[in-house]
Amino acid sequence: MSTQIPKQTEESTETESEAAEPASKGEERRAEKRRRAAERREQRQEEEAEKAAADESTVELKVFRYDPQVEGKQEPRFDTFHVPFTKGMTVLDALMYARDTYDSSLTFRHSCRQAVCGSDAMFVNGGQKLACKTQISEMEEPVRVEPLPHAEVTKDLVVDMEHFYDQMEAVEPYFQTNEFPDGELEEQRQDRENREKIKMSTRCIWCGACMSSCNIAAGDNEYLGPAAINKAYRFAMDEREGEEIKQKRLEIIEQEHGVWRCQTQFSCTEVCPKDIPLTEHIQELKREAVKNNLKFW
Amino acid sequence: MHEHDVVVVGAGGAGLRAAIAAQEAGADVAMVSKLHPVRSHTGAAEGGINAALRDADSWQDHAYDTMKGSDYLGDAPAVEALCQESPEEVIRLEHWGMPFSREDDGRVSQRPFGGLSFPRTTYAGAETGHQMLHTMYEQVVKRGITVYDEWHVMDLAVTDEDDPAERTCHGVVAYDIQSGEVSGFRAENGVILATGGMGQVFDHTTNAVANTGDGVAMAYRAGVPMEDMEFIQFHPTTLPSTGVLISEGVRGEGGILYNEDGERFMFEHGYANNDGELASRDVVSRAELTEVNEGRGIEDEYVHLDMRHLGEERILDRLENILHLAEDFEGADGLTEPMPVKPGQHYAMGGIETNEHGETAIDGLYAAGECACASVHGANRLGGNALPELIVFGKRAGRHAAGEEMGEAEIETGRSGDWQPADYEFGVEVGEAGGSGPAAADGGAVATDAESVVGAAVDRAQERVEELLSRDGRNHAEIRSKVQETMTANVNVFREEGRLEETLADLREAREAYKDVAVSDPSRTFNTDLIHTIETRNILDIAEALTMGALAREEFRGAHWRKEHQERKDEDWLKHTLISWNDGEPELWYKPVVLEGENKTYEPKSRSY
Numbered sequence: 001m002s003t004q005i006p007k008q009t010e011e012s013t014e015t016e017s018e019a020a021e022p023a024s025k026g027e028e029r030r031a032e033k034r035r036r037a038a039e040r041r042e043q044r045q046e047e048e049a050e051k052a053a054a055d056e057s058t059v060e061l062k063v064f065r066y067d068p069q070v071e072g073k074q075e076p077r078f079d080t081f082h083v084p085f086t087k088g089m090t091v092l093d094a095l096m097y098a099r100d101t102y103d104s105s106l107t108f109r110h111s112c113r114q115a116v117c118g119s120d121a122m123f124v125n126g127g128q129k130l131a132c133k134t135q136i137s138e139m140e141e142p143v144r145v146e147p148l149p150h151a152e153v154t155k156d157l158v159v160d161m162e163h164f165y166d167q168m169e170a171v172e173p174y175f176q177t178n179e180f181p182d183g184e185l186e187e188q189r190q191d192r193e194n195r196e197k198i199k200m201s202t203r204c205i206w207c208g209a210c211m212s213s214c215n216i217a218a219g220d221n222e223y224l225g226p227a228a229i230n231k232a233y234r235f236a237m238d239e240r241e242g243e244e245i246k247q248k249r250l251e252i253i254e255q256e257h258g259v260w261r262c263q264t265q266f267s268c269t270e271v272c273p274k275d276i277p278l279t280e281h282i283q284e285l286k287r288e289a290v291k292n293n294l295k296f297w
Numbered sequence: 298m299h300e301h302d303v304v305v306v307g308a309g310g311a312g313l314r315a316a317i318a319a320q321e322a323g324a325d326v327a328m329v330s331k332l333h334p335v336r337s338h339t340g341a342a343e344g345g346i347n348a349a350l351r352d353a354d355s356w357q358d359h360a361y362d363t364m365k366g367s368d369y370l371g372d373a374p375a376v377e378a379l380c381q382e383s384p385e386e387v388i389r390l391e392h393w394g395m396p397f398s399r400e401d402d403g404r405v406s407q408r409p410f411g412g413l414s415f416p417r418t419t420y421a422g423a424e425t426g427h428q429m430l431h432t433m434y435e436q437v438v439k440r441g442i443t444v445y446d447e448w449h450v451m452d453l454a455v456t457d458e459d460d461p462a463e464r465t466c467h468g469v470v471a472y473d474i475q476s477g478e479v480s481g482f483r484a485e486n487g488v489i490l491a492t493g494g495m496g497q498v499f500d501h502t503t504n505a506v507a508n509t510g511d512g513v514a515m516a517y518r519a520g521v522p523m524e525d526m527e528f529i530q531f532h533p534t535t536l537p538s539t540g541v542l543i544s545e546g547v548r549g550e551g552g553i554l555y556n557e558d559g560e561r562f563m564f565e566h567g568y569a570n571n572d573g574e575l576a577s578r579d580v581v582s583r584a585e586l587t588e589v590n591e592g593r594g595i596e597d598e599y600v601h602l603d604m605r606h607l608g609e610e611r612i613l614d615r616l617e618n619i620l621h622l623a624e625d626f627e628g629a630d631g632l633t634e635p636m637p638v639k640p641g642q643h644y645a646m647g648g649i650e651t652n653e654h655g656e657t658a659i660d661g662l663y664a665a666g667e668c669a670c671a672s673v674h675g676a677n678r679l680g681g682n683a684l685p686e687l688i689v690f691g692k693r694a695g696r697h698a699a700g701e702e703m704g705e706a707e708i709e710t711g712r713s714g715d716w717q718p719a720d721y722e723f724g725v726e727v728g729e730a731g732g733s734g735p736a737a738a739d740g741g742a743v744a745t746d747a748e749s750v751v752g753a754a755v756d757r758a759q760e761r762v763e764e765l766l767s768r769d770g771r772n773h774a775e776i777r778s779k780v781q782e783t784m785t786a787n788v789n790v791f792r793e794e795g796r797l798e799e800t801l802a803d804l805r806e807a808r809e810a811y812k813d814v815a816v817s818d819p820s821r822t823f824n825t826d827l828i829h830t831i832e833t834r835n836i837l838d839i840a841e842a843l844t845m846g847a848l849a850r851e852e853f854r855g856a857h858w859r860k861e862h863q864e865r866k867d868e869d870w871l872k873h874t875l876i877s878w879n880d881g882e883p884e885l886w887y888k889p890v891v892l893e894g895e896n897k898t899y900e901p902k903s904r905s906y
Binding site for chain 2: 036067068069070087088099100101104105107108109110111112113114115116117118119133154155156158161165169172173174175180184185186187188189190191192195198199202203205206235238240241
C-alpha cells in the first residue's frame with residue numbers, strides 16, 4: 001500500500017482502552033451506539049453495493065479508511081462505494097455523495113469546490129490531485145482514493161498539515177521593503193513585466209500536493225519543499241522589495257535544507273493543480289544565489 | 298479556558314483585517330476559525346475592489362453609485378465610510394505587497410463594473426480575492442497573531458438578561474475539530490464575528506460548503522436581530538452544473554450575453570437600454586431568467602456569455618482564471634466558444650445588525666464582512682463592493698473592539714431608536730421546534746461574572762456534543778438538502794406569496810425533523826459529521842428568517858422581487874427588516890433607513906440602467 005500508515009496507531013489504541021476503564025454511563029451508551037452504527041452501516045453498504053453493482057452507470061470508489069479512535073478503523077482498510085455517475089462528476093462530488101448517502105463518517109477536507117481553497121488534495125489512482133477538479137470520467141475504475149502520501153494521516157483522507165504550514169512560514173512569507181512612496185495614498189510602482197514574472201508564483205493555494213510528491217521532502221523532513229521555496233521566489237523576484245531585502249531572501253533559501261536539495265525531478269511541477277512551474281522557480285533561485293555569491297567574491 | 302483581549306471568529310478577509318487592526322491598536326488577539334485562514338472563501342472572489350483612487354473619481358461618486366445600487370436601502374453613514382476609507386485600505390494592501398494588475402505607468406489597474414459611474418474596480422487578474430486573502434494572512438503571520446485553525450465556534454458566551462440590549466458577550470465556545478475538545482475562549486474586550494456568507498441555505502450557489510452562516514445564527518440566538526435577510530444576490534453568471542462563479546469582470550471587459558436566438562437580449566429586449574450587460578446584478582439575473590422562462594434559454598436552462606471578441610491576449614492578461622474555471626468545471630473553452638451561465642446564489646446583503654463601527658446591540662459583540670449588515674449594500678450589492686467592505690469594516694470593528702475611541706455612531710442598533718413592530722401574520726408556526734437546540738441566552742443558570750458565563754456556555758456545548766454523539770436518530774444531510782431544495786425552488790430570483798408560504802411550511806417540517814438528528818460517527822477525531830450537523834441547525838434558523846422577511850416585504854426592491862407587488866413602495870418600505878429570535882419565538886419589526894449622509898441626503902430616485 002502506498003499510503004504511509006501513522007506509527008501512532010498502537011499508542012492510540014492504548015489510550016482508548018485506558019479511557020474505557022472507568023466506563024461511565026455515557027461511555028457505555030456510546031460504545032453500544034458505535035456497535036449498532038457499525039452494524040447498520042455494514043448492512044446498508046452491502047445493500048447499496050448489491051443494488052449499485054447491478055446498475056452500470058455507477059462509479060466504483062475504493063476509499064482509504066482509518067480512525068485511531070474507532071473500533072474497526074484502527075487498522076487501515078479500503079471501503080468500496082458505488083456512486084451513481086452524473087455528467088461532470090468530480091472525485092469530490094463522488095466522495096460527498098458517498099458520505100451523504102452511505103456513510104456519514106467518511107471524512108475529508110473540502111470547501112470551495114472550485115480549486116482555490118486548496119483543502120482537498122488527495123492521492124487519486126496513484127497521483128496527487130485536487131479532488132474537486134478531477135473528473136471521474138477521466139479516471140480508471142475502480143477509483144482509488146487515499147490521503148496524501150508522506151504526511152501523517154489524521155483520519156480517512158485527512159492528513160496533518162502542520163509540517164507543511166511550518167515550512168511555508170519558515171521563509172518570512174510576507175512583503176518587506178525599506179522604502180515606501182511619500183504620499184499616503186500613493187502606490188508603489190511595479191512594471192507589468194515584473195508583475196507577470198511573479199504572477200504564477202502567487203497562484204499557490206497551499207494544497208500540499210507538491211510537497212507530498214517530492215522524494216527529497218520525503219527523505220529530509222527539514223527540506224523547505226517546493227511550495228515554501230516558491231513562496232520565497234514570489235518575494236525575491238518582486239522588485240518592489242528592493243535589493244537589500246532580496247539579499248536576505250537568497251540567504252534563507254540557500255540554507256542547508258533549501259534550494260540546493262532539489263534534484264530537479266519535476267514531480268512537484270507535474271502535480272501542481274495551479275500549473276505553477278515550481279521546478280523552474282527553484283532553478284532560477286539557484287542561479288540567482290550563484291550570481292549573488294559571485295558578486296561578493 | 299483560553300484568554301485574549303479580542304477574539305475574532307472566522308479568518309477570511311474581514312476576520313484577518315479585524316485581527317490586524319486590533320493588534321495594531323495594542324490588543325492581544327486570537328483568531329478562531331473552522332478552516333485554516335487560507336481556505337476561507339474570500340479566496341474565491343474574482344472581480345475586484347471598488348476604490349475612488351484617481352483624480353477624476355471621488356468617494357462621493359462611489360457613494361452615490363452605491364446608494365443607487367442599494368435601491369435606497371443602504372444606510373448613508375455606513376456607505377460613506379466604505380467609500381471614504383476604501384482608497385487608503387486598497388493602498389495599504391498594495392503596500393503589503395498585494396500583486397495587483399498594473400498599467401503601463403506601473404500604477405494599479407482599474408476596470409469598469411456594473412452600476413459604477415467610473416471604472417474604479419481595482420483588481421489582480423480574475424483572482425483578486427485569492428491575492429487579498431493571502432496578502433493579509435501574510436501580515437498575520439508577520440505579526441505573530443495567534444490562530445486557532447480548525448476550531449469550530451459553536452456558540453457565543455452571552456449573559457442572559459431579559460432585554461437583549463442589556464446583555465454582554467464575554468467570549469465564545471469552540472470545538473477543536475482535530476481533538477474533539479470543547480473549550481471556552483474568554484474575550485476581555487470583545488468578540489468579532491467574521492464568519493462570511495450563508496450560501497449553503499441554497500443548492501445552487503457560488504459559496505463554499507463551509508458557508509453556513511454560523512455567525513449570523515449564533516448572534517441571532519443570542520439576541521442580536523438579523524437584518525434584511527430577504528435580500529439575496531443572485532449572480533447572473535455562474536456555471537450551470539456547479540454554481541462556480543464567472544466574474545463580472547468578463548462583462549466589465551466587454552463580454553456579451555446572448556440568448557438561444559443569438560440576440561443580445563439586455564438591449565434587444567430592453568432590460569437595460571443604457572448599460573446592457575453592465576446593469577446592476579439583480580437586473581441582469583432577472584433578465585436571464587425571463588429569457589429562459591419565455592423559451593429563449595439554451596437547453597431551457599441558461600444563456601451564453603461570450604468573450605471571444607476580446608482576443609486571446611487581453612483574456613490571458615486580465616481574465617486567465619476564467620478560462621481555467623470554464624474548462625475545469627463546465628468543459629467550455631472561453632477562447633473558442635461562448636460560456637454557459639445562469640444566475641446562482643452569490644451573496645447575502647443582510648446579516649447581523651451592526652452600526653458603522655461594527656458594534657451589535659449586545660455589548661462586546663461585533664460583526665464585520667458578509668455576515669454583518671451595517672447596511673452598506675441595502676437591497677442589492679454592487680459588484681466590487683464586497684471586498685472593500687471586508688477591509689474597511691474589518692478594520693473598524695478591530696479598532697473599536699481593541700478600545701480605540703471612534704466617536705458616536707450615527708446608525709442605531711436594537712430597539713434603541715425609531716422602530717415599529719410588524720403587522721404580519723405568518724400562516725405557519727415559526728421558531729424553536731420545542732425541546733432541542735442550543736440557545737445562548739435562553740435562561741438557564743444566572744451567571745454574572747465573565748468566567749462563569751463562558752463556563753456555562755462550555756457546559757451547554759459539551760452537553761450538546763455528548764447528546765448528538767450518544768443518541769440514535771436521523772442524519773442531518775437529508776434535512777439540509779430538503780432545506781436547500783425548497784429555498785432554491787421558492788425563495789429564488791422570482792418570489793410569489795403562495796410558494797414562499799409553502800417553503801415556510803417545509804422549513805417547519807425540517808425543524809421538526811431536526812429534533813431527532815444524531816451523529817453516527819462516534820469518533821472524537823475530525824468528526825465532520827458532528828460539525829455538519831451543528832451547521833445544519835444554523836442553516837435552518839437563517840432559511841426561516843430569510844423566508845419570513847421575504848413574505849412580509851410586499852414590494853419589489855433591489856434583489857427582492859415579488860410577483861404580487863411589482864413596484865418599489867417608498868412610502869411604506871424605506872425601512873429595514875429585523876427579526877429577533879426572542880428566545881425561540883421570532884419577532885419581526887422594522888427600523889427606518891438612514892438616507893442622511895455627512896453633507897447630503899440621498900433622495901430615492903427611480904433606478905434605471
